[in-house]
Amino acid sequence: WQEISEGTTEKRVAMGRLQTRATEESLRNYVNGTWRDTNGSDGQAVVNPATGETITHVPFSDRDDIDAAVAQASEAFETWSATPVEERIQPLFRLKTLLEDHQEEIAETLVDEHGKTRGEAMGELRRGIENVEVACGIPSMMQDGTLENAAPNIDESAVRHPVGVYAAVTPFNFPGMIPLWFLPYAVATGNAFILKPSEQAPMTAELIFELIDEADFPDGVVQLLHGSVDTVNTILEHDGIEGVSFVGSTPVAKHVYETAAANGKRVQAQGGAKNHAIVTESADVEYAAEKIFSAACACSGERCLALDIAVVEDAVYDEFADAVVAQAEAATLGYGLDDETTIGPLISAEHEERVRGYMDDGEAEGAEVLYDGRDTAVEGYEDGNFLGPVVFGDVTVEMTIQREEIFGPVLGLIRASDFDEAVETVNSSRFGNAASLFTDSGYKANRFKSEVDAGNLGVNVGTVAPMAFFHFGGAKDSFFGDLHAQGEDAIKFYTDETVYIERWPDQ
Ligand code: NAD
Numbered sequence: 001w002q003e004i005s006e007g008t009t010e011k012r013v014a015m016g017r018l019q020t021r022a023t024e025e026s027l028r029n030y031v032n033g034t035w036r037d038t039n040g041s042d043g044q045a046v047v048n049p050a051t052g053e054t055i056t057h058v059p060f061s062d063r064d065d066i067d068a069a070v071a072q073a074s075e076a077f078e079t080w081s082a083t084p085v086e087e088r089i090q091p092l093f094r095l096k097t098l099l100e101d102h103q104e105e106i107a108e109t110l111v112d113e114h115g116k117t118r119g120e121a122m123g124e125l126r127r128g129i130e131n132v133e134v135a136c137g138i139p140s141m142m143q144d145g146t147l148e149n150a151a152p153n154i155d156e157s158a159v160r161h162p163v164g165v166y167a168a169v170t171p172f173n174f175p176g177m178i179p180l181w182f183l184p185y186a187v188a189t190g191n192a193f194i195l196k197p198s199e200q201a202p203m204t205a206e207l208i209f210e211l212i213d214e215a216d217f218p219d220g221v222v223q224l225l226h227g228s229v230d231t232v233n234t235i236l237e238h239d240g241i242e243g244v245s246f247v248g249s250t251p252v253a254k255h256v257y258e259t260a261a262a263n264g265k266r267v268q269a270q271g272g273a274k275n276h277a278i279v280t281e282s283a284d285v286e287y288a289a290e291k292i293f294s295a296a297c298a299c300s301g302e303r304c305l306a307l308d309i310a311v312v313e314d315a316v317y318d319e320f321a322d323a324v325v326a327q328a329e330a331a332t333l334g335y336g337l338d339d340e341t342t343i344g345p346l347i348s349a350e351h352e353e354r355v356r357g358y359m360d361d362g363e364a365e366g367a368e369v370l371y372d373g374r375d376t377a378v379e380g381y382e383d384g385n386f387l388g389p390v391v392f393g394d395v396t397v398e399m400t401i402q403r404e405e406i407f408g409p410v411l412g413l414i415r416a417s418d419f420d421e422a423v424e425t426v427n428s429s430r431f432g433n434a435a436s437l438f439t440d441s442g443y444k445a446n447r448f449k450s451e452v453d454a455g456n457l458g459v460n461v462g463t464v465a466p467m468a469f470f471h472f473g474g475a476k477d478s479f480f481g482d483l484h485a486q487g488e489d490a491i492k493f494y495t496d497e498t499v500y501i502e503r504w505p506d507q
Helices: 002-007 010-023 063-080 090-101 103-114 118-135 179-188 203-215 229-237 250-262 285-301 314-330 349-364 419-427 442-451 487-493
Strands: 029-031 034-036 043-047 054-059 146-151 154-162 165-169 192-196 222-224 243-247 266-270 275-279 307-313 368-372 390-393 410-416 434-438 456-459 495-503
Touching: 029 063, 029 203, 063 165, 063 192, 063 222, 063 229, 090 103, 090 118, 090 179, 090 203, 103 118, 103 203, 118 179, 165 179, 165 229, 179 192, 179 203, 179 243, 179 487, 192 229, 203 222, 229 250, 243 250, 250 266, 266 487, 275 285, 275 419, 285 307, 285 314, 285 410, 285 434, 307 314, 307 419, 307 434, 314 368, 314 390, 314 410, 349 390, 349 410, 410 419, 419 442, 434 442, 442 456, 487 495
Parallel strands: 165 192, 165 243, 192 222, 243 266, 275 307, 275 434, 307 410, 390 410, 434 456
Antiparallel strands: 029 034, 029 222, 043 054, 146 154, 154 495, 368 390
């Protein structure tokens, strides 16, 4: 400590504090600018999915913890909402710099609790930081319209106001990025904000909150509550919370949407996905195979944008199948901090079993196994949740692996006799998060953009993830609500709009 505080950067101070706590028995909440133990008695171990070792323990906040956090947030809101916008963005500028300075250490913790590779962790943090950058532009983005002489001698103007206390409930698969889809916009627009991160990967959020502490937000404006199902359900019904953002699986997204709305809150709930790629006969097949395999298996397939079904026009089907198998053969399963690793472990032993179950279903329902990585061993990590990629051929629309979200390193290939059939297959999905087309045909690209029903459509792009200045969200069973995360939608979600109608007659 002496050495840290005397000689070196604040970066080591922040990381030292977190690592001390993380190697102790339990994580803590961050409420009213201080770190607090929870009242709740429940909790669970946080396990490194590569080694099977327990890293720390995450407690579950109870009703008293939530009441205290909401009360502090409500009090902070009174002052924060009246603070000039230019002042409100200053802690965000500091947070951006702190996140960049600490990106590598955060990425290492993220790898240890989640399993993805270092590069993937660095990439997701970059996308998170991008949202902080965009939210720093709130003084311009929050402006609304004004019209002189809207009616005789009447001027009208619309103004956006902050609303109150918001909460976000986030999933395990992007523990660094997804909290930042919400937090920066909520506070920049003048609200108070409570994050409930995934109990499966809660340490990254603690690190980010170490930096939030250093960025000097006023006490109570940004708070962290650890917890699980009961914590979420208490949040959904809490009178002091005005709105909820949710990202997670479809059944829970639906439950969150219905419960929060029934309790009078505004809500945006992003759910699960099943994303298709179409490869047309004029596509660059090698390029498409590289992008699609990566989009299917990056982050071990644990991505809501995983393109895990490729619908391939007959003329290039065999060539594409050979090219994706070559990609699978070149993949290296391993611990995410080892440089050669391209695919890390799955989040938990239970999830590994679930994904293996889907792989078995694929075989039992008649798909052809083109590449089978199921038995790949990772030396030195025998207790990890490792599962190598599987590529299936001759998948049909009825098969379980085509209909359900797998969230593992699986790629299924469907033969399509023509483009019409390919589009029909994509649109038969109940999900609508993303789809991507690989082609050399502008005509097919235009048809794809107008005919395919999904929130994010890519053309010759593997991972169909919009930049932070565009909104991000799906359609059909992948999204419940109307205003999505990021961009202009975030500003609307976190503000109320009032219209002023003014006439000033000559007295
Ligand atoms: P999950 O639904 O199990 O959990 C998400 C959050 O909800 C967690 O914080 C958890 O504590 C809470 N939760 C879980 N069960 C609950 C219940 N019954 N009642 C109330 N709260 C509950 O999701 P996950 O496994 O952490 O994440 C993976 C899922 O998230 C996948 O389906 C993936 O597609 C989806 N996801 C979607 C997007 C998107 O933008 N659409 C992005 C990332 C992940």
